[in-house]
Amino acid sequence: MSNASGNPKTALITGITGQDGSYLAELLLEEGYFVHGIVRRSSTFNTDRIDHIYTDPHNADARLFLHYGDLTDGQNLTNLVLNIEPDEIYNLGAQSHVRVSFDNPVYTVQTTAVGALNVLEAARQLNRKKPTRVYQASSSEMFGDVLETPQTEKTPFQPQSPYACAKVYAFHQTVNYRHAYDLFACNGILFNHESPRRGETFVTRKITRAATRIKLGLQEKLYLGNLDAKRDWGYAKDYVRGMWLMLQHDTPDDYVLATGETYTIRQFLDYTFEHLELDWKDYVETDPRYFRPTEVDLLLGDYSKAKNVLGWEPETSCKELAQLMVDYDLELARNEAVRATIAQGKSA
Ligand code: NAP
Ligand code: GDD
Numbered sequence: 081m082s083n084a085s086g087n088p089k090t091a092l093i094t095g096i097t098g099q100d101g102s103y104l105a106e107l108l109l110e111e112g113y114f115v116h117g118i119v120r121r122s123s124t125f126n127t128d129r130i131d132h133i134y135t136d137p138h139n140a141d142a143r144l145f146l147h148y149g150d151l152t153d154g155q156n157l158t159n160l161v162l163n164i165e166p167d168e169i170y171n172l173g174a175q176s177h178v179r180v181s182f183d184n185p186v187y188t189v190q191t192t193a194v195g196a197l198n199v200l201e202a203a204r205q206l207n208r209k210k211p212t213r214v215y216q217a218s219s220s221e222m223f224g225d226v227l228e229t230p231q232t233e234k235t236p237f238q239p240q241s242p243y244a245c246a247k248v249y250a251f252h253q254t255v256n257y258r259h260a261y262d263l264f265a266c267n268g269i270l271f272n273h274e275s276p277r278r279g280e281t282f283v284t285r286k287i288t289r290a291a292t293r294i295k296l297g298l299q300e301k302l303y304l305g306n307l308d309a310k311r312d313w314g315y316a317k318d319y320v321r322g323m324w325l326m327l328q329h330d331t332p333d334d335y336v337l338a339t340g341e342t343y344t345i346r347q348f349l350d351y352t353f354e355h356l357e358l359d360w361k362d363y364v365e366t367d368p369r370y371f372r373p374t375e376v377d378l379l380l381g382d383y384s385k386a387k388n389v390l391g392w393e394p395e396t397s398c399k400e401l402a403q404l405m406v407d408y409d410l411e412l413a414r415n416e417a418v419r420a421t422i423a424q425g426k427s428a
Contacts, residue, residue, distance in 0.1 A: 109133060216265065308344055
């Protein structure tokens with residue numbers, strides 16, 4: 081992929097260490113980009129999801145570069161953007177856990193709302209000397225207590241959590257920067273998307289990790305909250321392609337990415353445990369800690385616009401998604417069981 085000057089394109093990804101950031105980085109490298117990612121300093125390594133694509137930056141053929149930064153540090157973001165001069169900026173960084181946003185509302189707003197504004201402001205400054213394009217990771221969570229079903233780009237928002245309120249702010253600022261400054265800025269309104277790289281405290285991965293550990297005798301019970309909520313679950317790998325397509329289009333716009341199907345947590349439990357020839361009702365118990373002060377009961381997306389304009393379609397069903405996550409997690413559980421056996425042998 082070349083830019084207007086005929087050079088390979090350069091992209092900057094915030095949240096590169098997260099689920100989506102890692103898949104997007106892989107896709108952009110495959111497309112021939114130079115990829116820069118922002119990572120947070122932490123006391124333990126937080127680059128597991130991208131270690132397999134990272135090479136020594138001193139190598140002549142290195143194409144992935146990491147920089148310390150934080151969405152709450154606007155000056156740092158602006159310096160990075162002005163130095164790197166990316167053709168495309170993907171703002172995927174966020175405090176992305178809805179339940180946690182009730183515990184940390186101010187931090188969530190600083191990262192997820194003001195952080196997005198910091199990215200837009202940095203992009204606006206770069207755009208004055210070199211054209212750049214911005215993708216903002218907006219969320220179906222913004223529809224909240226939904227006002228219509230299925231939800232489209234025209235459905236009004238009714239957010240139900242500090243996280244969702246922060247994402248609504250970032251959505252509107254992205255549209256505002258597009259109108260006010262002629263910045264090429266797009267919102268992807270993505271419905272839930274999962275993968276073997278999904279964080280282990282989101283419900284699908286929590287289920288597939290626990291079920292596979294139960295299968296191998298490493299865990300006895302799985303504690304969950306509301307099993308009746310419905311989600312439109314897709315595969316993260318399919319969705320990052322949609323993000324990229326939004327920034328390749330001639331004009332900036334906002335798009336829903338979804339599967340057009342919705343399932344309860346119970347149905348996801350069915351798909352997971354059936355694949356392991358187990359019955360989840362023997363293992364799952366309710367823990368009120370996992371209920372939320374306000375819940376989003378139903379999400380179901382209509383992705384017609386993305387299909388018609390971008391040619392994007394999801395390729396993985398919810399059942400296939402559950403099965404590929406189980407297959408991956410079963411391997412992790414097997415390795416854990418082997419390590420436990422070796423440790424037992426050593427102590428005997
Ligand atoms: P994720 O796995 O939780 O990744 C979040 C990323 O943001 C991580 O790299 C994290 O870094 C980084 N981050 C958090 N706080 C930061 C800060 N203050 N400064 C810089 N980076 C920070 O999320 P994901 O599932 O990949 O989702 C990507 C984006 O899409 C998020 O904005 C999320 O809200 C949004 N979204 C996700 C979904 C979904 O279903 N997955 C749906 C709609 C929208 P660490 O690794 O250091 O924690
Ligand atoms: N996390 C979690 N843990 N959720 C549970 C549990 C549990 O033990 N038990 C039931 N649930 C229910 C939640 O109440 C919610 O209704 C549903 O499972 C999905 O929860 P999550 O997997 O945490 O995802 P989410 O829908 O709240 O948010 C995700 O999707 C959004 C897009 O709609 C996140 O990825 C957000 O960042 C994203 O914007």
